[in-house]
Amino acid sequence: MKMKKTAYLTLSAVLLVGALTACGSNSDKSQEASATADAGKSGDPIKLTFASWSISEAATKGALEEMVKNYEAKNPNVKIEFVGIPFSDIKQQTFVMASTGNAPDIIQTFPAWFGSYAASDIITPLDDLMGKAYVDDLMPSFKEDFSYNGKLMGVPWAPTPYILYYNKEIFKKAGLPDKAPATMDELLKDAKLISNLKTDSGQKIYGFGEPTDKLAINGEIAMRNLYSFGGSILGSDGKVNANTPQMVSTLNYYKGLVKDGVGPSGAKLKDLRNLFSIGQLGMYVDGNYGKAVFRNLSGKGEAFDQVWGAAPIPAGATGKSVSIGEAHGLVISADSKHKQAAADFIKYLTDKDAISIYHKQNDVISARKSLSSMFTESEFDKVLMQQMNNIQPLPKNHPGMEQAYIDMADALLKVSTDTATPEKAAEELDAKLKTSLK
Incomplete structure (x- = not known):
């Protein structure tokens, strides 16, 4: 093609x-x-x-x-x-x-x-x-x-692998130790505590954010979460099979972040970077670009390096730390x-x-x-x-892969804005991917 x-x-x-x-x-x-x-x-x-x-x-x-x-x-x-x-x-x-x-x-x-x-x-x-x-x-x-x-x-x-970033000052404010969570269950528990906080000027602090705007990069990033639930968009025969319990679990995870007030809805990755840099986001996942971006967005330069920490992705449902590169x-x-x-x-x-x-x-x-x-x-x-040793490859290149990632991001946006149930979104995504990746 x-x-x-x-x-x-x-x-x-x-x-x-x-x-x-x-x-x-x-x-x-x-x-x-x-x-x-x-x-x-x-x-x-x-x-x-x-x-x-x-x-x-x-x-x-x-x-x-x-x-x-x-x-x-x-x-x-x-x-x-x-x-x-x-x-x-x-x-x-x-x-x-x-x-x-x-x-x-x-x-x-x-x-x-x-x-x-x-x-x-x-x-x-x-x-x-x-x-x-x-x-x-x-x-x-x-x-x-x-x-x-x-x-x-x-x-x-x-x-770069995707890794976890956490804000040490926000952790301290929430009464948490200066230590990244080791599992996704721990992460969500910590994130709920953080999401009860406000800044000194009264603005909400989110505990953990995932990008859910309808962009191809967000669909690509979501592969990391799908992998952590043991899923894939392809079956063992190499054909599209996205309407699975693992996909439903992944979409439920995204839905829960917004429903529980843990993360913002419809965020772009740049929104999460900005929120993290100005002290309104406790944790998020990103590539190695973090340090330079935080220095610029925070306005504090190298001094901001004392504020944040980095760690491998917490272990998910598979019991392993899973990332994409x-x-x-x-x-x-x-x-x-x-x-x-x-x-x-x-x-x-x-x-x-x-x-x-x-x-x-x-x-x-x-x-x-x-x-x-x-x-x-x-x-x-x-x-x-360390995270480079725990990377799962992205799906093989295909002319329709960009559209497939957009379709996946659309499913994330629908469940996080409550316009579709995870079950319905998984069913619709499966049908779209069978067209995009045919």
Whole structure:
């Protein structure tokens, strides 16, 4: 199934607007040589455009700018031009850009929508461009997340497991010890205590939040909870089977959070991050982005690090800590005139020097097996690596996977807003997934 670029021609030209920021990075000698060769016999400089939401976010902007500055210093014939596009808009805008022949050379993408890119004709396979040694060095689960029909179509960048964050000050206010809950039953008990609290200005404090707005990322995140109840959206035969007791239990869990006043209804992930940062949410689950985001949103900078703690996901109904892993992906446009130079830049972004910069500023880890030993210095690193050993893979890429995640998020929203029972929502979801994933 191919997603033709012409399908996006009717979208508004407003979508083509992106903030362009010239920045820079570092690389090794082999990358320099390849990039130089790609410049052609004329010796003309190469300009690579890089569409990214991370360059538009305060928490990650500085690290990306430093990486690119180092790269350009080592590769003076290569210039990296950022195209800053918000996370919520980047897929749609880059498809529109591709439809008019203006696709960026490199595009940052995300697992929830990666199937849309992989099944389209706007990106190029990467096995040959990246080389066998590099491809074999990728962790299998993350490599699979960015493969399609047996080909590597994207490179996993900045991988993370989902972990639990808790606010120590709120725990103290609720009379709880400075210790994360070990089980989901303990978490819900603690969350109910916290949800009775108010801030000094009288605002409600939620105990624990899950994102339930109708967005693909929220459906993807919900896989973690479905796995914790021992469920899946697919049966043992690989076919859709979502109307199960495990799915009903998962939806009941979401319903209970709102019904019991433990968590907000219809929240986006960014809403939970903000509530946590301003002291109105005791616990929530997120990737390793937490530290930098909290510092910015709280307005307290590094001082806010004393306020929060991190821990593996509490054990669920299966008796095990279960998480999903996700990674930002990097893809290369099929229309790029400098594919090898783009591949070399991606190698740099995922190599030791660049990941060290990203890790120092944003706690980013690596999807490369050869770099896994880098992340053992801090307690936060140890939590991330402990959870990395307890990750269950996302469903295999499919052209309809993004819609499937949206369908799942819709079911979460319905039960949390009490517009459908968990049983009815599971039945409706099963029917939708059988269409989305046929």
